[in-house]
Amino acid sequence: HGLVPIVEPEILPDGDHDLQRCQYVTEKVLAAVYKALNDHHVYLEGTLLKPNMVTAGHSCTKKYTPQDVAIATVTTLLRTVPAAVPGICFLSGGQSEEEASLNLNAMN
Incomplete structure (x- = not known):
């Protein structure tokens, strides 16, 4: 059905x-989420994941670098997302355009 x-x-x-x-x-x-999808026999190869980046809360007093965010995000994805999932698109999660771009660049 496309x-x-x-x-x-x-x-x-x-x-x-x-x-x-x-x-x-x-x-x-x-x-x-992936346990539930597996339990319901969802064809993961036909899905996309659109998660948040792993970032601290807006009110957190400690500031993290884009490299910190990248390491935490990529580690999380490697630990939890099945290899069958063909693509990941990120939410900005309330980040500014510049901050989201810096974090994405650090992941690349």
């Missing part, structure tokens, strides 16, 4: 959580 399901779990950037907490929660959420 439709592609886009799986879009998002950890909101509201709050004062640090990078490690966001990584932990994102890993738990993605693991649960």
Whole structure:
């Protein structure tokens, strides 16, 4: 039918959580999402993932570099996303255009 399901779990950037907490929660959420998709026999090769980047909460006092965000995000994805998933598109998660671009560049 030409439709592609886009799986879009998002950890909101509201709050004062640090990078490690966001990584932990994102890993738990993605693991649960892919378990549910597997339990329902979803054809993962026909889906896309649209997750949040792993970032600290907007009210977190510690500031992280784009490299910190990249390492946390890529590590999370490698730990939780099945190899069958053909593509990942990121949400900006309330980041500015510049901040999101710097984080994406660090992941590349």
